[in-house]
Amino acid sequence: xxxxxxxxxxxxxxxxxxxxxxxxxxxxxxxxxxxxxxxxxxxxxxxxxxxxxxxxxxxxxxxxxxxxxxxxxxxxxxxxxxxxxxxxxxxxxxxxxxxxxxxxxxxxxxxxxxxxxxxxxxxxxxxxxxxxxxxxxxxxxxxxxxxxxxxxxxxxxxxxxxxxxxxxxxxxxxxxxxxxxxxxxxxxxxxxxxxxxxxxxxxxxxxxxxxxxxxxxxxxxxxxxxxxxxxxxxxxxxxxxxxxxxxxxxxxxxxxxxxxxxxxxxxxxxxxxxxxxxxxxxxxxxxxxxxxxxxxxxxxxxxxxxxxxxxxxxxxxxxxxxxxxxxxxxxxxxxxxxxxxxxxxxxxxxxxxxxxxxxxxxxxxxxxxxxxxxxxxxxxxxxxxxxxxxxxxxxxxxxxxxxxxxxxxxxxxxxxxxxxxxxxxxxxxxxxxxxxxxxxxxxxxxxxxxxxxxxxxxxxxxxxxxxxxxxxxxxxxxxxxxxxxxxxxxxxxxxxxxxxxxxxxxxxxxxxxxxxxxxxxxxxxxx
Amino acid sequence: xxxxxxxxxxxxxxxxxxxxxxxxxxxxxxxxxxxxxxxxxxxxxxxxxxxxxxxxxxxxxxxxxxxxxxxxxxxxxxxxxxxxxxxxxxxxxxxxxxxxxxxxxxxxxxxxxxxxxxxxxxxxxxxxxxxxxxxxxxxxxxxxxxxxxxxxxxxxxxxxxxxxxxxxxxxxxxxxxxxxxxxxxxxxxxxxxxxxxxxxxxxxxxxxxxxxxxxxxxxxxxxxxxxxxxxxxxxxxxxxxxxxxxxxxxxxxxxxxxxxxxxxxxxxxxxxxxxxxxxxxxxxxxxxxxxxxxxxxxxxxxxxxxxxxxxxxxxxxxxxxxxxxxxxxxxxxxxxxxxxxxxxxxxxxxxxxxxxxxxxxxxxxxxxxxxx
Numbered sequence: 001x002x003x004x005x006x007x008x009x010x011x012x013x014x015x016x017x018x019x020x021x022x023x024x025x026x027x028x029x030x031x032x033x034x035x036x037x038x039x040x041x042x043x044x045x046x047x048x049x050x051x052x053x054x055x056x057x058x059x060x061x062x063x064x065x066x067x068x069x070x071x072x073x074x075x076x077x078x079x080x081x082x083x084x085x086x087x088x089x090x091x092x093x094x095x096x097x098x099x100x101x102x103x104x105x106x107x108x109x110x111x112x113x114x115x116x117x118x119x120x121x122x123x124x125x126x127x128x129x130x131x132x133x134x135x136x137x138x139x140x141x142x143x144x145x146x147x148x149x150x151x152x153x154x155x156x157x158x159x160x161x162x163x164x165x166x167x168x169x170x171x172x173x174x175x176x177x178x179x180x181x182x183x184x185x186x187x188x189x190x191x192x193x194x195x196x197x198x199x200x201x202x203x204x205x206x207x208x209x210x211x212x213x214x215x216x217x218x219x220x221x222x223x224x225x226x227x228x229x230x231x232x233x234x235x236x237x238x239x240x241x242x243x244x245x246x247x248x249x250x251x252x253x254x255x256x257x258x259x260x261x262x263x264x265x266x267x268x269x270x271x272x273x274x275x276x277x278x279x280x281x282x283x284x285x286x287x288x289x290x291x292x293x294x295x296x297x298x299x300x301x302x303x304x305x306x307x308x309x310x311x312x313x314x315x316x317x318x319x320x321x322x323x324x325x326x327x328x329x330x331x332x333x334x335x336x337x338x339x340x341x342x343x344x345x346x347x348x349x350x351x352x353x354x355x356x357x358x359x360x361x362x363x364x365x366x367x368x369x370x371x372x373x374x375x376x377x378x379x380x381x382x383x384x385x386x387x388x389x390x391x392x393x394x395x396x397x398x399x400x401x402x403x404x405x406x407x408x409x410x411x412x413x414x415x416x417x418x419x420x421x422x423x424x425x426x427x428x429x430x431x432x433x434x435x436x437x438x439x440x441x442x443x444x445x446x447x448x449x450x451x452x453x454x455x456x457x458x459x460x461x462x463x464x465x466x467x468x469x470x471x472x473x474x475x476x477x478x479x480x481x482x483x484x485x486x487x488x489x490x491x492x493x494x495x496x497x498x499x500x501x502x503x504x505x506x507x508x509x510x511x512x513x514x515x516x517x518x519x520x521x522x523x524x525x526x527x
Numbered sequence: 528x529x530x531x532x533x534x535x536x537x538x539x540x541x542x543x544x545x546x547x548x549x550x551x552x553x554x555x556x557x558x559x560x561x562x563x564x565x566x567x568x569x570x571x572x573x574x575x576x577x578x579x580x581x582x583x584x585x586x587x588x589x590x591x592x593x594x595x596x597x598x599x600x601x602x603x604x605x606x607x608x609x610x611x612x613x614x615x616x617x618x619x620x621x622x623x624x625x626x627x628x629x630x631x632x633x634x635x636x637x638x639x640x641x642x643x644x645x646x647x648x649x650x651x652x653x654x655x656x657x658x659x660x661x662x663x664x665x666x667x668x669x670x671x672x673x674x675x676x677x678x679x680x681x682x683x684x685x686x687x688x689x690x691x692x693x694x695x696x697x698x699x700x701x702x703x704x705x706x707x708x709x710x711x712x713x714x715x716x717x718x719x720x721x722x723x724x725x726x727x728x729x730x731x732x733x734x735x736x737x738x739x740x741x742x743x744x745x746x747x748x749x750x751x752x753x754x755x756x757x758x759x760x761x762x763x764x765x766x767x768x769x770x771x772x773x774x775x776x777x778x779x780x781x782x783x784x785x786x787x788x789x790x791x792x793x794x795x796x797x798x799x800x801x802x803x804x805x806x807x808x809x810x811x812x813x814x815x816x817x818x819x820x821x822x823x824x825x826x827x828x829x830x831x832x833x834x835x836x837x838x839x840x841x842x843x844x845x846x847x848x849x850x851x852x853x854x855x856x857x858x859x860x861x862x863x864x865x866x867x868x869x870x871x872x873x874x875x876x877x878x879x880x881x882x883x884x885x886x887x888x889x890x891x892x893x894x895x896x897x898x899x
Contacts, residue, residue: 320749327745334738341734345727352720359717362709365861371868486754495757495897502766502890509883516876523872526865 100522149177150255152270157240159227160191166228167191168240170247174270180262186271192219194275195247201265202254208421210478211260212414212486214253215406217246249403256489273507311476318415325408332401339398344389346383353379359419367526374522378515385508385515392504400497404490411486414479421475425468432461540565541647546640547572549632554609556632558639562662562804577607580639580660582668583646585606586657593651595841598848600644600856601652603794605638626811634787641791650855691748693807696866697846703853704803711796718789725786728778735771762896766889773882780874788867792860799856806845813838 156171173187199216207213223239251270255261269275353376360372439454543563550557561572574649584604590596643662646652661668695701742764816838820831 316749320747320753324745327741330741331738331745334734334741338731338734338738339726341731345724345731348720348723348727352717352724355713355717355720359710359713362706362713364706365857368861368864371865375868484752488757491752491755491759494756494763495893498759498763498766499890499893499897501763502886502893505766505770506883506886506890509879509886513876513879513883516872516879518871519868520876523865523868526861526868 004348014106016225025189109149149175150261152248152255154244154251157244164225164228167193168224168227168243170244172251172270180267182271188271188273189273190269190275191368192217192243193277194269195250197275197277198254198265198269202260202263205263205265206260207413207417208475209259210418210475210482211257212407212482213260214250214257214411216250217243218406242395242399245399249399253407257485261403278499314415314418314476314479314483318412321408321411321415325405325412328401328405328408332398332405335393335398335401339390339393342386342393346390347387349379349383349386353377353383365526371522371526374519378519381515382512385511389504389508392501392508396497396501396504400493404493407486407490411483418472418475420477421468421472425472426467428461428465428468432458433463435461534752535655537647537662538565539563539571539647539659539662540720541644541653543570544643544647546636549636552782558636560643560662573662573665573667575661575667579667580604580642581607583657583661586722587646587655595844595846595848597809598802598852599651599780599843600795600799600802600852601651602642602649603798604642605635605794608632608635615726620867634782637783637787638791661845668679673701674807678774690808690811691804693811695807696810699850700803700806700846704807707799707803711793711800714789714793714796718786718793721781721786721789725778725781728781732771732774732778735767735774739767739771742767762893763887766886769882769885773878776878779876780871780878784867784871784874788864788871792864795856795860799853802849802852806842806849809838809845813842 123498152171153175154170155173157168158170159166160169161167169189169191171187172190173185174181177183177184195216196219199213203213219245220239223236223243226236227240254266260266356372356379357376360369360376363369363372435454435457439451439458442450442454531563539562543561545561546558547561548559555576558575559572560575561570581604582599588602646655646658646694647662650656654793657668695704742760744758746757749758813835816831816835820835823831
């Protein structure tokens with residue numbers, strides 16, 4: 001995966017004595033509480049803030065790692081890295097909830113100790129019964145940890161620059177009680193490619209773990225070009241609003257995910273004043289093309305390799321996910337048509353209103369004329385109400401469904417990641433088999449000088465196999481947990497949105513009643 | 528102005544005329560018309576097809592011995608209904624306008640009913656024997672080809688159009704013609720635009736129906752999370768169903784009150800237009816005759832002058848009838864529109880209130896359900 005290539009793993013706590021410049025960044029002007037020591041950010045650790053010393057043109061925004069220090073709270077995210085092997089897992093632990101649970105939180109973790117009991121590789125089974133000690137209920141219980149306070153808003157879209165190089169800059173404001181942030185409230189400005197860059201980074205780091213990474217809003221060449229060119233019509237305003245809302249929801253989903261919230265990239269995104277431009281996100285850039293190629297090869301892979309799934313729960317879940325994606329697509333199409341019809345109703349009502357107004361203007365009978373004019377006004381008001389309702393339909397329902405179609409895609413990716421891990425295990429197992437055969441051949445052919453090499457090879461591959469087995473178990477566990485969390489979130493999300501939608505319907509209906517009540521006396525007054 | 532000839536009055540009460548039923552046999556629609564006898568408590572019920580209505584209208588047009596007949600604004604007969612076929616929707620709409628949109632021909636029956644009531648309450652027309660026989664004879668007028676009336680519906684020949692803009696000699700009528708031209712055009716447009724609104728509302732109801740049905744497909748009982756999600760989907764489905772029913776009611780209200788009212792207004796303006804046109808034609812005839820008389824040679828002059836006097840008399844009769852008709856029309860039209868608007872507003876208000884109540888209940892239920 002593209003992303004933070006070439007990044008050196010941040011040094012572990014033993015490098016704390018390394019000096020770092022104090023961060024001189026100035027946060028939002030209303031934040032006077034900035035503490036130079038910055039000790040509160042991480043639990044009990046001394047840490048140095050990030051220095052924005054990197055040259056902006058560098059593709060890799062982590063080029064200033066020299067001063068980028070992590071804490072002694074072990075987060076796998078710290079050492080996580082696309083290019084490196086998953087060997088890092090052997091030392092790090094995975095904490096997926098914010099609650100610093102102790103023993104309960106660790107039982108699922110596949111540390112070096114756990115794998116010791118599994119010496120014989122079982123080629124075709126994915127899950128070893130001994131590791132799955134947690135029932136579904138326990139996993140679910142764990143999810144309801146402490147509820148923290150973190151509110152994010154994306155507002156104030158502003159066009160910066162002119163012509164084809166112009167872009168929209170959005171204000172990202174955060175309000176939080178979490179100790180991991182420097183301040184309680186802070187604001188930064190970000191552009192769309194920054195959001196995409198954040199996704200790339202998180203995808204690179206977390207998807208291999210089996211996490212479900214919320215996908216960012218889609219790029220839109222047409223929409224953006226209109227905005228760049230400076231078309232000041234309602235469709236480009238609508239596009240900007242749609243994008244702003246989508247970016248807000250995207251960030252809210254990201255921080256709702258316990259391990260993503262812990263990711264320093266996320267914090268940096270929210271806090272740091274200036275973010276180096278994420279050029280890897282452009283479609284036709286080198287990394288962009290590479291991504292496309294990877295995606296194509298992934299697709300081919302998916303078709304040719306059938307994973308032997310022994311976990312029924314996961315298998316049925318995957319099927320469910322695929323079915324649901326289809327259903328949601330259909331629902332989205334239905335809501336889309338609803339929105340379009342409402343817009344049609346808007347314009348028809350407006351036209352009707354005008355025709356009634358004209359009738360009123362030529363009418364001689366003054367009371368009737370007045371009533372007709374009032375009627376035209378009522379229809380005008382109704383047009384506005386229809387318009388608002390159409391927006392509600394769209395933003396509350398249609399976007400929700402569209403988001404979830406994409407999220408389900410992310411869930412599928414998560415399953416695919418697991419499959420990749422499984423594949424790697426399979427390959428390692430077959431390589432090990434080959435090495436053993438090679439050794440046997442050598443023994444038979446009686447070539448002692450090559451035997452040592454063969455034995456070394458076997459040892460190497462044996463340890464790899466057991467490593468990959470542990471990885472697979474870990475990923476499987478994570479995937480299960482993630483799926484559960486996702487489903488809960490989904491139900492909650494939909495519930496919230498339905499309530500919101502009902503409220504909007506009710507609000508519109510009340511205003512409609514008022515319109516009619518106002519008109520009735522006018523109609524009665526006709527003599 | 529009452530007709531001079533002593534014709535029998537209507538034997539049923541004008542207010543009691545109702546179209547109570549409609550049967551369809553292939554292409555033919557048969558209407559059941561009931562009314563109450565004036566001098567007894569007996570009710571009458573007859574069955575008529577559209578042709579019979581046409582016969583009635585023709586009979587009205589072709590009455591003899593009614594002075595100034597051409598000055599009457601004849602109640603407009605709704606156009607013939609095509610049999611219900613889904614792919615004929617647009618054709619039907621072009622022909623019938625609003626009357627095509629109602630369910631079960633409700634609007635259409637109401638329009639025909641109103642037509643009969645208007646004829647029966649017209650100070651001159653109610654005396655027409657044809658009306659009485661239409662309403663009480665058990666045998667339908669049948670295929671009686673009534674004499675073609677003196678005048679038929681206005682054709683759109685270019686010649687006619689030219690005549691229409693002929694300058695009037697009387698200011699009152701010139702004004703009335705101008706106003707009528709305006710209002711007729713505008714009310715036609717308003718009617719068409721309202722049709723568009725109602726059709727969109729019906730489309731919205733359909734779209735809601737699709738959405739609601741699709742939500743039902745999301746039901747899945749596999750595990751706890753799926754069940755929770757299914758419940759949410761079903762709830763949304765109920766809500767969308769409520770939205771759909773609201774649209775259907777709103778559309779129906781629009782149809783049966785404002786829609787019919789605008790349609791009626793539009794057709795009545797056309798009827799007035801036809802009357803004014805007839806008068807204008809008479810005026811042109813008169814002016815032509817005058818000119819001919821002036822140019823006529825001496826031997827023919829007397830005949831021509833006689834003829835001219837007759838035409839003048841006709842014209843003045845028509846004009847005086849027309850004046851009364853116009854005033855009657857103006858006051859009744861305002862009344863009709865007033866009732867239409869009040870009825871429309873009240874129905875829409877009720878529907879809106881009911882809908883708000885329903886949404887409120889749903890919201891309450893949702894909040895309770897989701898508060899844990």
